Amino acid sequence: MDKISKDVIEFWNNAIKLEEDDKKEIENSGDKDYTKLAPSLKLYEAVKELGKCEKVLDYGCGSGWSSIIALKEGAKEVDAVDMGDNIIDAINFYAKYYGVASSLNAKKIDSDYLKSVKDATYDGIIINNVLDVIPLDITLDILNEVSRVAKKGARIIIGLNFYMPQEVAKTRGLELVDGRMLFVDGVLRLYSMSDSEWTELLTKYFEIERLDHFAWEGESRETRRLFVLKKTVSSTK
Ligand SMILES: C[S@@+](CC[C@H](N)C(=O)[O-])C[C@H]1O[C@@H](n2cnc3c(N)ncnc32)[C@H](O)[C@@H]1O
DSSP: OOHHHHHHHHHHHHHHOOOHHHHHHHHHHOOOOGGGGSSSHHHHHHHHGGGGOSEEEEETOTTOHHHHHHHHTTOSEEEEEESOHHHHHHHHHHHHHTTOGGGEEEEEOOTTGGGGSOTTOEEEEEEESSTTSSOHHHHHHHHHHHHHHEEEEEEEEEEEOOOOOHHHHHHTTOOOBTTTEEEETTEEEEEOOOHHHHHHHHHTTSEEEEEEEEOOTTOSSOOEEEEEEEOOSOOOO
16 A cells, blocks of 8 residues: 555544543433434435445445444445544444444455455445545546446445635645645645546446535535436446
């Protein structure tokens, strides 16, 4: 794995880590309203649709909020995969807390993992806020494999950060490496592509059902992107 990717994984593995005190605090709160786990209502509603699926892949699951929602909304089984130990520990904790552990398979993976998954395995896939924080060559590998492991008719949800063009970055005193990559303290935090660039790329693999925009709580403008996609042809590999 290249250094940029290693640093990205290490960053998220530390950011998502739940200490024992954090776990106790969550347990003591007794709050089981899973709908609040989604960073926005539009994302919640998109993920809720995955509740109709038999088998869902949550790729780069992080804390696994989307896996929990899909299961709570009726999905039969979810494979939640990511690359750090703390991340897998966190999702296992949340799955138990929200009472969905028996239908959730949390798995620590390496970069070749998707190659080991059979063609047409999933009828639902979510990749939220992953493809926009990693280098483009890795995104292309992931999309190739995701397209192969999606069943014909599968629903694929891709959530992305906002687009930051180089001119806008400059006005904020930021430099995008190669006009695309924003590094913060040496860690790649944004791979910046416009709506039309993402549309052109995703169209190579899927039919685009819709592109919507959303905001996180506290943000005044809906600049984050939500693609709802459909796999329309059978796997070719
Ligand atoms: C911004 S977090 C998003 C986590 C989660 N999907 C969410 O919506 O909260 C990015 C996640 O992508 C994971 N990740 C980064 N590169 C990856 C790769 N090549 N394959 C799988 N996961 C990756 C990181 O470990 C991290 O958990």
